[in-house]
Amino acid sequence: xxxxxxxxxVPDSETRVKIAADxxxxxxxxxxxxxxxxxxxxxxxxxxRKEKAGAGEVVVIALGPAAAQxxxxxxxxxxxxxxxxxxxxxxxxxxxxxxxxxxxxxKGAGFDLILFGKxxxxxxxxxxxxxxxxxxxxxxVTTVAHLExxxxxxxxxxxxxxxxxxxxxxxxxxxxxDKGLNEPRYPALKGxxxxxxxxxxxxxxxxxxxxxxxxxxxxxxxxxxxxxxGEGPAAVPELVRLLRExxxxx
Amino acid sequence: MSHVxxxxxxxxxxxxxxxxxxxxxxxxxxDALGGSVDALILASGAVKGTEQVGRYGADKVITLTNPxxxxxxxxxxxxxxxxxxxxxxxGAVVFAASATGKxxxxxxxxxxxxxxxxxxxxxxxxxxxxxxxxxxxxxxxxLKLKVxxxxxxxxxxxxxxxxxxxxxxxxxESAAAAGPAGRVVVKVIKAAEAGTLDVxxxxxxxxxxxxxxxxxxxxVLEELAAAFAGRAAVGASRAVVxxxxxxxxxxxxxxxxxxxxxxxxxxxxxxxxxxxxxMRTSKVIVAINKDKDAPIFKVADYGIVxxxxxxxxxxxxxxxxxxx
Numbered sequence: 001x002x003x004x005x006x007x008x009x010v011p012d013s014e015t016r017v018k019i020a021a022d023x024x025x026x027x028x029x030x031x032x033x034x035x036x037x038x039x040x041x042x043x044x045x046x047x048x049r050k051e052k053a054g055a056g057e058v059v060v061i062a063l064g065p066a067a068a069q070x071x072x073x074x075x076x077x078x079x080x081x082x083x084x085x086x087x088x089x090x091x092x093x094x095x096x097x098x099x100x101x102x103x104x105x106x107k108g109a110g111f112d113l114i115l116f117g118k119x120x121x122x123x124x125x126x127x128x129x130x131x132x133x134x135x136x137x138x139x140x141v142t143t144v145a146h147l148e149x150x151x152x153x154x155x156x157x158x159x160x161x162x163x164x165x166x167x168x169x170x171x172x173x174x175x176x177x178d179k180g181l182n183e184p185r186y187p188a189l190k191g192x193x194x195x196x197x198x199x200x201x202x203x204x205x206x207x208x209x210x211x212x213x214x215x216x217x218x219x220x221x222x223x224x225x226x227x228x229x230g231e232g233p234a235a236v237p238e239l240v241r242l243l244r245e246x247x248x249x250x
Numbered sequence: 251m252s253h254v255x256x257x258x259x260x261x262x263x264x265x266x267x268x269x270x271x272x273x274x275x276x277x278x279x280x281d282a283l284g285g286s287v288d289a290l291i292l293a294s295g296a297v298k299g300t301e302q303v304g305r306y307g308a309d310k311v312i313t314l315t316n317p318x319x320x321x322x323x324x325x326x327x328x329x330x331x332x333x334x335x336x337x338x339x340x341g342a343v344v345f346a347a348s349a350t351g352k353x354x355x356x357x358x359x360x361x362x363x364x365x366x367x368x369x370x371x372x373x374x375x376x377x378x379x380x381x382x383x384x385x386x387x388x389x390x391x392x393l394k395l396k397v398x399x400x401x402x403x404x405x406x407x408x409x410x411x412x413x414x415x416x417x418x419x420x421x422x423e424s425a426a427a428a429g430p431a432g433r434v435v436v437k438v439i440k441a442a443e444a445g446t447l448d449v450x451x452x453x454x455x456x457x458x459x460x461x462x463x464x465x466x467x468x469x470v471l472e473e474l475a476a477a478f479a480g481r482a483a484v485g486a487s488r489a490v491v492x493x494x495x496x497x498x499x500x501x502x503x504x505x506x507x508x509x510x511x512x513x514x515x516x517x518x519x520x521x522x523x524x525x526x527x528x529m530r531t532s533k534v535i536v537a538i539n540k541d542k543d544a545p546i547f548k549v550a551d552y553g554i555v556x557x558x559x560x561x562x563x564x565x566x567x568x569x570x571x572x573x574x
Contacts (some may be wrong), residue, residue: 013504013524017390026387037505074251091276093395095356105493121504123386123393126368126497127349127356134360139433140324142353146402157440159499161266161448164440167324170433179505180498208310215381215394220530225550228542232556233564239536247534247551249513250572 002058003046003237005080006102006132007039009071010122017219024214026122033067035074038117040184045147047079048182056112059080060103061170063098067090069200076189076195093123094210097142099131101205104113107136111172112152118143118176133174142165145180215229251284255343255401256308257331259438260291263320265299267423268346268451270306270413275373275406276344277307277413277416282375283341287418288312290334292327292427294320306413313424321439322350325432328357335362341379346430347405348450353406367395367404371510371531381406388504388527407511408451410531415480447483447498454478454513457485457529460556461518465495470519471564477569485509487519498565503528518558521546525565538562555562 011017012032020027036042043060050056060075062068063086072083086101106114117127133140145164146157150173157164159178187195229235229242244250255559258269273289280287286309291297294317303311314330316323326439331354335343343358345365347369371392372383380402386393397404442448449455456475458468467486475482486496488503500508502523513531518539519525524547529535537550538561547553554561 011387013388014522015387015390016523017387019391082286093393096359096363099360121388124369124384124508126352127359127366130353130356131360134328136358139356141434143349154314158349160439161451162442162446164442165349166437166440168435168437177493178498179501212367213396213398215396217386218392218394219518220385220389223530223535223551226535226547226551226553227554228547228555230554232554234562235554235556236561236564236568237528239268239554239565240572242552243513243534243536244572247513249534250569 001049001053001112002110003049003056003058003115004106004109005039005042005058005060005075005115006128007043007062007071007075008036009033009062009068010036013037013119013121013163019217019219023218026217033071035071035118036120038119038121038177038179041181042115042117043075043078043080043160043228044182044184045177046113047148049113056061059084061086061102063088063101063205064091069202072200074187076198078185078190078198079191081199085200085202086205087202088205088207092207092210092212093214094212095125095127096131097207097210099128099135099209101207102128103132103135106132113171114138114174116174116176118178129174129176136172137197138172139169140174141169142176143178145178146180147175171177232247252341254280254283254285254288255335255340256289257343257345257351258289258291259348260293263295265291265297265303266365266455268348268408270302271300271408271411272301272344272346272406273306273308274413279342279344279373279375279380282411282504285341285391286310288338290314290331292316292319292330295559296470301420304418305415305537307418308420309418311420311422312429315424315427316427316429316431319427321436323431323436324353324357324434326430327354328361328444329429330427332358332361335401342402344403347407351405353548355403355421356413364399364401364403365397367397369407370404371410373404375457385508385531388524389508390527407510409453417535449485449502449509450485450507451566452481452483453511454482455485455502455509455511456482456515456517457487457519458490458517459487460489461488468496470559474515474562474566474569477566477573479573487525488522516550517562519546520544521549563564
């Protein structure tokens with residue numbers, strides 16, 4: 001089974017966001033970058049599918065700056081076979097531009113599965129996977145939390161409000177992965193050593209500017225100072241009164 | 251090019267609540283653009299609730315039916331919506347940032363070769379162009395974007411665009427949507443337990459963290475949620491989800507759901523930065539924690555310092571009194 005996993009380098013979820021001097025971007029000074037957590041589920045799923053099939057290849061593809069090579073090495077250390085960096089120094093916020101560049105790389109490469117995390121925890125765009133599928137005219141299921149594949153047919157489960165959709169699809173297909181699909185493995189020392197020797201191809205791409213112009217990146221409005229109503233159960237009646245009469249939410 | 255298309259959602263032949271929020275967002279754009287609102291519904295037959303859509307500002311309600319459209323059919327829906335947009339010369343199209351809308355909108359956008367702004371919490375028209383605000387880094391920052399060209403495609407975050415009554419004609423129109431459902435087929439929806447609300451859409455969330463001490467103790471939160479008479483869902487912090495105490499679907503935070511309920515009650519949650527990011531846009535936050543220095547109190551409107559196993563049952567009792 002030949003599987004592509006599209007991954008992204010993102011700031012760690014514990015990052016304190018500081019806005020850069022341009023007022024439109026993140027100040028990256030001192031920020032720790034990681035493999036997007038939702039992409040870990042995609043990498044893990046690809047490795048398990050290949051292991052189950054007993055043959056195949058897992059190729060990780062990242063679009064990003066030169067530093068995203070580190071992110072690819074993380075996926076290689078988990079067990080992926082080779083990596084491709086589509087190097088672009090400026091990534092537009094318009095996800096369709098990213099999807100176009102990835103689709104051009106994936107087109108005609110003969111992948112049985114193309115996996116993405118359901119979204120990146122930096123831009124929250126939640127769109128590149130299904131856009132790539134539409135551009136390549138491949139079947140696609142998003143936010144997959146359970147997956148079964150038999151031959152060239154798959155059944156996926158995805159969470160919707162108040163339930164779970166059971167979805168059938170043919171392969172080759174594009175899937176985006178949600179938390180709950182699997183437990184991603186930690187790269188072992190042996191894997192980390194091996195990853196250094198695995199092939200990583202760097203290709204320069206230039207992306208269009210897209211149709212979304214950033215006007216401003218701002219901190220969210222500060223919540224006004226709250227109050228401690230009191231201590232213990234004795235404070236509850238006053239809390240309920242405040243919720244009714246002051247906040248008017250009950 | 252100043253009309254706006256609102257793409258609504260139905261389940262089991264009835265409009266979903268978020269549909270009225272979509273119409274409300276679309277109406278705001280249409281007023282600013284000086285155009286009308288068409289509300290589009292894909293279904294297998296007549297849909298309950300469409301007569302209400304005019305009240306929230308739809309000039310026309312269009313139901314497109316296909317026997318395969320009872321459940322969400324990703325490819326068939328995307329093709330049908332894209333065709334409708336192309337034939338209607340719209341200045342903007344508004345989707346719901348729901349599980350279905352977040353799946354459908356990118357497919358439509360790619361078909362049209364247009365950018366998509368997902369999960370917007372505010373929108374406007376400035377100098378003739380649609381501008382939106384959307385949370386990034388899980389709400390640790392807000393990104394303001396200008397959409398160049400038309401149509402502007404966007405999805406609105408549930409619970410943010412409170413439906414506003416703006417009565418319009420709401421004339422009804424229905425037609426068959428020809429064509430195949432596509433290769434990806436939703437066979438069935440396994441419904442959650444009757445009466446359970448999803449944290450992404452619940453107006454009230456009662457969330458628990460490590461302070462609950464063990465999974466069985468979430469019963470006290472379930473009882474509190476039940477006291478809100480069907481309006482509350484139980485959420486969870488990453489720590490307890492990672493520990494396997496609660497399902498992933500309930501997780502609030504940067505690697506879970508970002509929520510904006512009217513009332514968020516954080517119980518035994520210290521307030522890690524990734525959790526705060528996921529719930530800071532709640533209208534009112536209540537924190538119950540035994541540690542008076544817990545960071546959760548910094549974002550809470552109201553706090554009670556104390557043992558949650560004493561405070562929460564008392565709160566349940568008081569809420570029950572309110573609901574008679």
